[in-house]
Amino acid sequence: MSSRASSPLQKHTVLGTYWMLSKRHPWMFSGVMLTMSLSEVFSIVIPLFYKHFINALVTGNASVHLLVVLILLAVACRAVGWALARVNGTFVALFEPRVVVEAEHLALRHLLDHSVRFFSDTFTGSLVKQVHRFSDGYKTIIENISWNILPILIDVICIVGVLFVRSLIIGAVALVWVVCFSIVNVYITRTKIELNRERARKGSETSGALADVLSNHLNVTLFHAKDRELNYVGRIHEEWRKICQKSWLYSVGGNALQNLLNLITELVVMIGAVFLWHNKQLTVGDFVLLQSYLLSLFSRLSNIGMVTRNCYEAVIDAQEMIDVLNASPDIADVPRAKALTVKKGGVEFREVSFQYHQRPILQNFSLTIAPGEKIALVGPSGAGKSTIVKLLLRLYNLTNGDILIDDQSIGQIKQDSLRDAIAFVPQEAVLFHRSLRENILYGRPDASEAQVVAAAKKAHCHDFIAALPDGYNTLVGERGIKLSGGERQRVAIARAILKNAPILVLDEATSSLDSESEALIQDALRELMQKRTSIVIAHRLSTIRQMDRIVVVEHGHVTDTGSHDELLKRTGKYQTLWGIQAGSFAAT
Template identity: 35%
Template sequence: MRSASRSMRAPPAPAPEPGAPRSDWRTLARLLPFLWVYRWRVSIALACLVAAKVANVGVPVLLKELVDAMSIKPGDTMALLVVPVGLIVAYGALRLSTSVFTELRELIFARATEGASRSISLKVFRHLHALSMRFHLERQTGGMTRDIERGTRAVQALISYSLYSILPTLIEVGLVLGLLALKFDALFAWITAGALLFYIVFTIVVTEWRTQFRRQMNELDSSAHSRAVDALLNYETVKYFNNEEFEARRYDESLERLQRAKIKSQGTLSLLNTGQQLIIAAALVGILWRATAGVAEGRLTLGDLVMINAFMIQLYIPLNFLGVIYREIKQALTDLDKMFNLLEREREVADAPGAAELKVATGTVRFEGVDFAYDPARPILHGVSFEIPAGCTVAVVGASGAGKSTLARLLYRFYDVTGGRITVDGQDIRAVTQQSLRRAIGIVPQDTVLFNDTVEFNIAYGRPGATREEVEAAARSAHIHDFIAATPKGYETMVGERGLKLSGGEKQRVAIARTLLKNPPILIFDEATSALDSANERAIQAELKSAAQGKTALVIAHRLSTVVDAHEIVVLDHGRVVERGAHAELLARDGRYAEMWRLQQAARDDAGEPAGA
């Protein structure tokens, strides 16, 4: 059995997220499959883009013809009535067609942009839920949510800037350079091309240099956001220790570092913008000087001068924003890279290839020589073996840190055992799908966390789609219906962030109702009544006993009085089973369990509580 279990050991913990970002091309390669789904829309949108740019380049050409047509011989009234009017109508039609094709492009491609963004966001959301508990215990919620938020926006920004700004500008540059070279001497095209090349190289070099400052600014922004969210989530702890000013100082320190980074980023942006304007101004002077000289020498018409000037304006207006666009694209790629890094986090606990659905016949659970360590240097469980027969209740007791709650996490497969195995009806839980395993188990945890929603939503979370009558029946079984009915909004009462509007006992009873509603064949009660007073504890204990009737139940308890009726009690000490047996049998042995029982009874007597069973 040992050799078989070793072959199914959990994979090593995932490697930490790499500090260096991946290449931009690799990030784009990860994005393309999400866009490929909409390839026909992309093709039609690109056709509209080309049509819009051809119409846009045609506008200055038609403007030249219109200006030249105004040189009319005296008395030529027909030319005055027909030629300019026809050119003006054509000019207006080209202007309109540019806008129409542009809007068509955006309308057609909107579904692709939003669809890709939605698909990526959903995939990240699913993947985060699939990651192990180790990842979620180590994560920084504020920073992670900010990374996901920026990554989702980055998809739209990247597509928008590349398809709506960079690509159209490149097409227009190609058309204009071709027209200048064909219609005039090549020097016009060379000046324009040289200026564009110099502009692009300058923009890319300076923007690449600036990226480090922008990345630093984003990291500081995420850090400040994480610190703020962490302090707000732990609002009560901050209040308990009167540390509002301490948290404010910590947040201000983060904001101060962020402010310095933003100022440095803005300074480098001003340098970039000034250099770009210098290049554009020099190119415009050179082109217009050449064109003006051509008109003076009679080689060019006034319409040619107007057309060249219009071309330059059309080219350099979008180029004015090239630095901003390139910076935003680089930033979008950086943000997208961070989100893709989340997608590449390995699942420490994954379904085995070809994993089957768990088939629950009787619900017998067995722990067979289970070893486990959260950290290899600090083992938690050492060869733990016991069985929970079908329809029986087995309690696990022991001091804090003995490994009791770890058993529940392993049974739920939040972690994989490092030695031995856990079976349900003889099926190794690592060989079945996690969904089917967790569907068969219900838990009332020691620390109950509720959604910031209604009481009804939180109880119905045990079985989404349950009717109000079923929810109320579960609430009655958990002895919380009367409390809910007495509130002004009843089951529509909001419980607040993490359920903080409810008391500890009320949250615990909501958790019990939620599990009773799920009604699974295997139950785990992890200190299920720890937040209740003695009177309610006895009432709930009776309900839990009734709920566990005929089910396989694992009860994890610190208070021994709650487990005296268990079919078997397993005593853990430093991750090892030191005793096992029924309550009376363990007391008769006068071992570790009997010692714990005497200590707790003495504590109850000192507190004036009624004695346990």
């Protein structure tokens, strides 16, 4: 089943998604929660033993045996609590990394379903950060629930319960304090949400800007623009700093208010306890119990502000990724789409209209390519040639019209089967930061070493690969940066040769090559084109003379079509372009 069909995420919330990920491992998840809860219960019981211990000491008639038993019980409880905490750590170690990996996989699987338009509108750097925030958010929440929220809940319920049993008044004061503290906490945290949301937005903007500047390092150097870029990033950083500062100051104020509440409670409870002791309603042991419970609650609850804020922040940080995941991919298969079957390889553009962000590029573009025909698309820069082939690959949806392959509309068939049927060498060949072998094998992962080498030879990249110290194992650098433009293109051509698809599309595929390599590749491509429908886009008109038909595209329309010789005879764009290029050949 395809990843699109198995999408488990439809309009999920952050917590809903985290819950969905957690419950895939019910035993480990329960183990984490249960061990922590029990460990907490054991630590709450300890002061009860010490209360009896102190009371026995104060009355003066306790047996040593009783005192030793009480100490042993307290120490045993502490030991069991610690042991449970270690078991909890083991469960967390087994559970958390597993879910974090699954969260990142989930994000990646959904991201890869998004269209070219989505990726051209979103910075890759900021997407990477969003994926990490999504998985880090899970860590923050699960750790805070297990190590803070759950113990706090158990502490509050048990301690307030014990205090009620000991003295209704003290129990009531403790309860009122917990309620006030929680209300203040919710209020502060809620107010901080907006600030933190803004902070996350600015944070993403900052990473996007950093990634943009770093990936344009060459441009920055060539245009001597370091200071300009530092200023540009500095301005975005400054906005981020201001929002962070505001958010921090708000936390400081909130913490101060909660500390004040704690002080007031300690004062009221301890003075109240003194009066109760005076009236013989409390023992000395009760004082020890009260003091230790109050301190434990204060230290636990002083954390809760930070804990809730951490959790809120994690949720807000993860929200950006959830929004991306919830957005349906703008290019999706229609229900029950069939796989494309290519028997002959005829292609028809039928009155195709297309616009990028409201900007019309193609209007009623029609072109029929016969099975096995080799056509060249030529025309001025920006005419829409690359767009035409991207539409054939359904990297974008059409605004109007239809594109058919062997009479099957590409909008009605499975996208994967469409792309399997087309070998495409793009204008900007981008490679994975993997070995050359893996990059070539990308065209057909099950190909043998001999087939890889044969394809590389046909694309005339075998010689330069073999001359590298690591040969086919050489890593090509991020996006293939360690290769020259021509080498990268030849590797992309080898990849297309290996793919051996019935339709071939080359977008300026030989533009970065010197004349000699280009001539060699032309031979290879001619051979490759023999058995298949081919669409070649080229600026260098000398390279396309052998095509069956040349189609001149201007402003998104076909303005002329014919063979090289026919077009040369007519006054038109082709003649002008040819005239300019022939002139430049003559001049060089």
